[in-house]
Amino acid sequence: MPRRVTEVDPHLDIETYDPSADLMVLNLGPQHPSTHGVFRVKLYLDGEIIVKAVPYAGYLHRGVEKLCEELTFVQIIPVVDKNDYVSPMMNEQAIVMACEAMLEIEVPRRALYLRTIFAELQRVASHLLWLGTFGMDLGGALGGGASLFMYCFRERETILGLFEEVTGCRFHYNTHAVGGNRHDITPKFCRDTKTTIEVIAKRIEEYIQIFSSNRIYRDRTQGVGVLDGDLAVSLGITGPLARASGVDHDLRRDAPYHIYGELDVNVFTESAGDCLARTLVRLQEMCESIRIVREIIDSVPEGPILGIKPGKSPTHIKIESSQRYTCIESPRGELGTYLIGGGSNRGASAYRLKIRSPSLHAVSCIPYVFPGHTVSDAIAILGTLDPIMGEVDR
Amino acid sequence: MTPLVHGAVWGVVIATVLVTVAVFSIWFERKFAARMQTRYGPTLVGPAGLLQIVADALKMMQKEDILPQKADPMLFRLAPPCAVIFTLAAAAVIPFDEDVLAADLDIGVLFLLAVGGLVVFPVWVAGWASNNKYALLGAMRAVAQGIAYEIPLVLSAMVPVVLAQSMRLSDIISVQAETHWFVFWPLGPGLIAFVIFFICSLAEANRIPFDIPEAESELVAGVTTEYAGMRFGLLQMAEYLHTLIASAVAAAIFFGGWDGPFASGLHWMVLKTLVLFFMIFWIRWSLVRFRSDQLMALCWKYLLPLSLVLVMLSALFVYVRAMDA
């Protein structure tokens, strides 16, 4: 069985550990079918057991934070939108909430409802994509995993169709604005949402049948990649990864923002902390998000969707030099924005904007979790960490 | 017609038929797998994508046969043809009808298993010779899996031999024709032996859920990482051929070969083979892959002892029947 995680030393010195140097160095290279983007882990292999794993990030570093100091607040929303390219709505919501918190703009209730519906639908779509690619990681591109991938994408396309109906774009929407939303929902959106979430709720049972209740799948994930609860928390890991290790923490319930205070969000935790627990937590979270959407889709209040007058010039949003950290619960954990106002363009762009990406914390647990497992386990664990390289490297 | 000429003629006929069936099974698998995944599969090239296979073959042929610089040139070139030759060699003894077989050896099953066992080497040599870390990992896994699953395969193939008191495949089939098929007749040993034989032939042919040698998601492309062009085509062809021949063998020794309820003949044998072949596809597109150590545990802990018990049971069964006869 893989060794317990606590006594693994992440900065193991290879020369002292193995003077005869018969370890094989395998680069789970930046270009590899299942590293979920451009990411490299240098594995020191003893046979097929990993002795040490050294991850290298930075291959997709586009300097978004430097760009945010150049562009104004109105312009960075579509740019920041592309950080976590699996759940773009969350990035927009995070940055827009930071600006509203600094300017104390009162967002109309209809916009809050829209944001919550979009966020929960985006969470389901993000978890569906994770489930599909995780199936491919375990089952290979020409096998059972690929069937699960196609089913998950079939469901995900229906959700993207809903977003397309409202915002006109399937993926990077730019539908949030400082003070509210830019696109309003249509009656067709409400009808389609209700039918879509019923279909997806039914299909999740099918995924459980083909995947998580399957003995081969359970063998591949039970007891694999065990992450200690307090190690996860000290690494700053939040979201489904921490909840699978028994950390009962969810920002939607503990520090509610928007209208999450009025909704009762129940949080699912597993204690095992292995790949199987993470799968179960994400599946339950999908059902939970569907329940929330079903609950609030019928009671969207009427009224405006933007709190302030939409400006024509890029510099109509100005923030004076103060600092604020706001965060939301994205499908991967606590997605935060630390904004320091009073930057160039006479205060219309940020002095410094740090995006706290949950995937970077998730990926930082690799040196602690990989040792003791085989290469195929490493792929399974990397799959369950659900890292998005755009968000890790920004 | 001297047996040599008979063998040569039928050998060529069976080999070409098997290769064409294997080729068209690729098309069928892609269309059927597409349907399983709610999509269309190849439709553009030819009517309903039938010419997709020809297009793939042509593409493979005109691709450059890359020989990596540090690879072992002789072994690297030798592996793919050997893979196809060894798998096709096993087809020599499979009787498709009374006299429709290449070589009616009286040690048919022994020859079959011996040549079948050789298939592990080309896969291992391919991985070793391409001097690539991922291919090396794939090769070591292929050897471990091949050897592990050889033993239960042989033992479960012994059950029909013991029941039919002969190693000649046509005798086994004729015994099944008189009595019941070995899958149903002695309920315990027959059925379980078939299941073990089926699982082990899946493992030998490196098919899901046992395809760890060329695990695309882990080892990039496993053993076939450094191969391109027609060499890669041959390695893939060998895999499909191996599954086709394994299902033909299983149909022969467990499902009564050409014996069928009404007019027994060639069509029954072909039908049974294709049904088993279809089952392999179906399993391939619904299951996830084992990890290598679980795979070994499954073989050594469960399949091996079970198949030993089955051989003893069938021997006991034959003894009891001989006693009261």
Place this chain on the structure above:
Amino acid sequence: MTGDEAQRRFVALLQERFGVDEIPAANYPLVDARHHFELARVLKEEFGYRIYAFVVASHYPAAPDAKNENAEVDAEHYEVATGVRCIGAPAHLASWRVRVELDQALPTLFPLFAGADWQEREQYDLVGVRFDGHPDLRRLMMPEDWEGYPLRKDYAIGTACPPWR
């Protein structure tokens, strides 16, 4: 235990044990660099702030701030803001800022929070703040041999990002 009770407790802690007198409204309290590690340890062990939220380093060049009236030139310095969060109902975020001079190094929080390993490496890589006691302070995002720190205010400000063509 609601959010603002946790905030009051945090402010009380800052005032009596770490001598932080003024708590700005639109900003996080400024703590002296000497208390940085001690404050983090107290928060983690005694008050249960176990989730490591963020560390943000920002660079302030020596500019006589025309707006706010402090006449003498504000020397070039860094400012490192750190945030830790507690698990459970209020999930209150305790965050504070530390002023770090150019040549000074801030003690790392790695012994308390394992997450600090990568976060501090990223801030060192992008802004250039050094953390002493860090297990292996290498660059995280940029290639190892990259010179210059991208997010400093004096880094490549002249080159407006040209239209893509």
Place this chain on the structure above:
Amino acid sequence: MGYFIDTARAMAVTMRNVFRPPTTVQYPKEDRVRPERYRTSFALVHDASGDEACIACLACERICPSRIITVKPAGKRESPVTGKKRNYLEDLTLDLNACIFCELCVQVCPTDALIMLRELAKPALSREGLFLSMERLYANESLAHSWGTGSRLMEMQDPKRGLPALEPGREAPPQGVDPIADGVS
């Protein structure tokens, strides 16, 4: 033993999907139905009176995050239609190579001159193909326009707008209908 039951169950799922209609669309031959607000490429339009709508006010050039719009105003000229002197556009280049389709330029356009298209523009064979000059933008006007124009977007985001509550659930299809399985798009 558990392996066989789970294998059978997984195989049952894949077989059940064989009888569901394929959800993929053979793109070049058939096309997916696109909603009204779908936005792909760009076009410059003439206003109601047939005159060029664009008054070269550089609003779109300033708002564009990736700075790919360059506007060359042609100064004041007699308008052939209304006779009054007004600003005209000499050239507006929009470089689709780096456009991120954020719809900000359409939103800030005061005279609804720059709009987005609903029809998929033909894929370009070279970088120059994606470089829309004024003639190509006006040529695109004949294609189907997307719903979003400057005034409509501004009107939708008007803070004082009180849209009556949507009557949800009025004509939702009965719950039993499985739109994906029965091909209801």
